[in-house]
Amino acid sequence: MSATETKQKVVGKPALAGFPFPSCPGCQHPVVGRMVFEVVEELGLGGKTIVVIGVGCHGGPMFFANIDAILAPHGRAPDIATAAKRLRPDALVFTVQGDGDCVAIGAGPFIGALTRGEKFTTIMCNNTNYGTTGGQLAPTTVMGQVTSTTPKGRSSELGGYPIHTAELAATFRGTAYSARGALTTGAWYQRTKKFIRTAFEKQINKVGFSFVEVISACPPNWHLTPVECLEWIDEVAVKEFPLGEFKNLGEIT
Amino acid sequence: MMAEKMLVQGNEAVGWGALSGGCDAFFGYPITPQNEITDWFAREFPERGKVFVQSQSETGSINMLCGGAAVGFRVITSTSSPGWGLMQEGLSQIVATELPCVVVMVQRGGPGAGSIRHAQMDYTCVTRGGGPGGYNNIVLAPSSVQENHDFVALAFHLADKYRNPVVVLTDGLIGQMVESLEIRSFDFEPLPEKEWALRGRDEQKDKVRRFLHNAPGILPMPLYPNYISFLKHLEEKYHKMAEIEVRYEAYHVEDADLVLVAYGYPSRSCKRAVRMARDEGLKVGLIRPITLWPFPHQAIKNKAIAGSIFLVVEDSQGQMVEDVRIASENRGAVHFLGMWARHLPTDGGMIMPGIVLKEIRRLLS
Structure with missing residues (x-):
């Protein structure tokens, strides 16, 4: 590898990433996007991919990416992906969704796709709040976390308890793969990227539904600096949402 | 065959x-x-x-x-x-x-x-x-x-x-x-290929990615530099539909003093009522909209100009009757026979030809 190639690989932009969609300083959604682009490029499937973009900040990196894309109504991406994958079974079809998109307003479509064992992939960014609308309570908000609709912190009386999406997805028989990653260190970047690659491979091998949740920092709505966000993920978020693989099947029987 | x-x-x-x-x-x-x-x-x-x-x-x-x-x-x-x-x-x-x-x-x-x-x-x-x-x-x-x-x-x-x-x-x-x-086959006019559809870039003829956006122009796009340009495009499409896609059936309308307007199942009761009324020498016809949107405004308007009055028969509290009123432009009286005229007061009640005929007789007497 030449010095230029090395530089491109380390600090350059993946070829599939298009014009950068604006995001807040310290936001990790573009990093999730970058990881997805890197994996799709490594698999050599950029020209065979269709992404269904949910509603929320997580979708930004996909807007101008050099892959076919459609915007879904809020929460409905799994329905659109269901039809796209069934009608174009040879395409790599995935949804990019936030936690609110996937398991609040979109819980019905998500559970529907899991129940039917649809053979597409969902990448869910979990930033434990509604980032786009200004930081409200999400199903994933951790206990005591202050949001604009839980000004005194999440309490079980008002907001119940956090949902564990990766663990939930793993319980479905039609699910081939489910994992949760984070982006707090270089090592976790590499592990999470491998989760995404494995998820796509499950789809390519037509095993079943595949799911990756990524804990993603949201500095403005967490009211923390980007570095404090990484500490908060390590100290608080990961205690509620443990990292790792919850299911990894070569075949569903 | x-x-x-x-x-x-x-x-x-x-x-x-x-x-x-x-x-x-x-x-x-x-x-x-x-x-x-x-x-x-x-x-x-x-x-x-x-x-x-x-x-x-x-x-x-x-x-x-x-x-x-x-x-x-x-x-x-x-x-x-x-x-x-x-x-x-x-x-x-x-x-x-x-x-x-x-x-x-x-x-x-x-x-x-x-x-x-x-x-x-x-x-x-x-x-x-x-x-x-x-x-x-x-x-x-x-x-x-x-x-x-x-x-x-x-x-x-x-x-x-x-x-x-x-x-x-x-x-x-x-x-x-x-x-x-x-079972029939149809020879509709040929349509262009769906070059806009998502297939994966490799499958596109020009190898260029497709992005299906639900608010084109909000982010400036080559086709729609701003949001209003996209809304205008939709509006032009609707005008074109309204201009060329209107469909309706005209049944004994030519010489009719009273024109029934009905769609769906009540239009069948109305057809029978028209035949019964004609047997009695009453000049009655039926306009049956086939496209409810775009609505056959012109056909109604023409009869209104010619001096006809209208009886709208629909199994509702009165909805299509509003479109007939708009189309008649206050020229001919627009009467209404709705679901209160069902033969039974239950959910199985229907608007039968007999009650339509009775209303025709009343209006033409």
Whole structure:
């Protein structure tokens, strides 16, 4: 590898990433996007991919990416992906969704796709709040976390308890793969990227539904600096949402 | 070649019509009185190598329709009134993304869960788009089993022609009745390939990525530099539909002093009432709108100018009657015979020819 190639690989932009969609300083959604682009490029499937973009900040990196894309109504991406994958079974079809998109307003479509064992992939960014609308309570908000609709912190009386999406997805028989990653260190970047690659491979091998949740920092709505966000993920978020693989099947029987 | 003829139910004719229209996939959720449609596709589509998915809800069906249309296939769903309500967000989204699809809506009584029998109480919400944002869908109204087949096939063509949803608005009676059906093939005008559809970049002729956006112009795009330019584009499309897609049947209208206006099952009662009235020497005709949107305003207006009066017969509290009033431009009196004229006060009551004739006699006496 030449010095230029090395530089491109380390600090350059993946070829599939298009014009950068604006995001807040310290936001990790573009990093999730970058990881997805890197994996799709490594698999050599950029020209065979269709992404269904949910509603929320997580979708930004996909807007101008050099892959076919459609915007879904809020929460409905799994329905659109269901039809796209069934009608174009040879395409790599995935949804990019936030936690609110996937398991609040979109819980019905998500559970529907899991129940039917649809053979597409969902990448869910979990930033434990509604980032786009200004930081409200999400199903994933951790206990005591202050949001604009839980000004005194999440309490079980008002907001119940956090949902564990990766663990939930793993319980479905039609699910081939489910994992949760984070982006707090270089090592976790590499592990999470491998989760995404494995998820796509499950789809390519037509095993079943595949799911990756990524804990993603949201500095403005967490009211923390980007570095404090990484500490908060390590100290608080990961205690509620443990990292790792919850299911990894070569075949569903 | 002899056309194949069979005795089938109206709901099943929808399935045969979808086959004649080149449909690739069905997505639906069970609801009475359209369950035979869902069952038909479950039975007939997989064995033909086509896609059938029973969705988790009507919001699921309509968004699956969005996905299937987005990747370039001919897709259909069917529902009844409460399910239609659930579909509106998705339908509005499909319009905004400019995707073609067919929605068969077998009306039942409302509001709310309502009855599970026939009614025509959803005319207004279906002909005015239905969801947020101000848009139009072509709405076709069959009045027989044969037309359920023919209009579904036509709907696929019109949907592709305009990249817009087309609604086939029928009712529990047309859906449940059994009549003879001739499977026909249609020679619609050829349409361009769906070069806009998502296939994966490699499968595109120009190898350029496709991005299906639900608000083009908000982010400036080559085709739509701003949002208003996109809304104007939609508006031009609706004007074109209104100009060239109006369809209606005129029955003994030429010399009529009184023109009945009815669609769907009541139009059949009206036809019979016209014949009975003619036997009595009364000059009565029927205009049966086939497209409820675009509405045949001009045909009504022409009769109003010629001095006719109108009797709108619809199995509702009065919805299409508003369109007839608008079309007549206050020239001829517009009378109304609605669901209070049903032969029974139950959900199974119907508007029979006899009561239509009685009203004709009263108005012409």
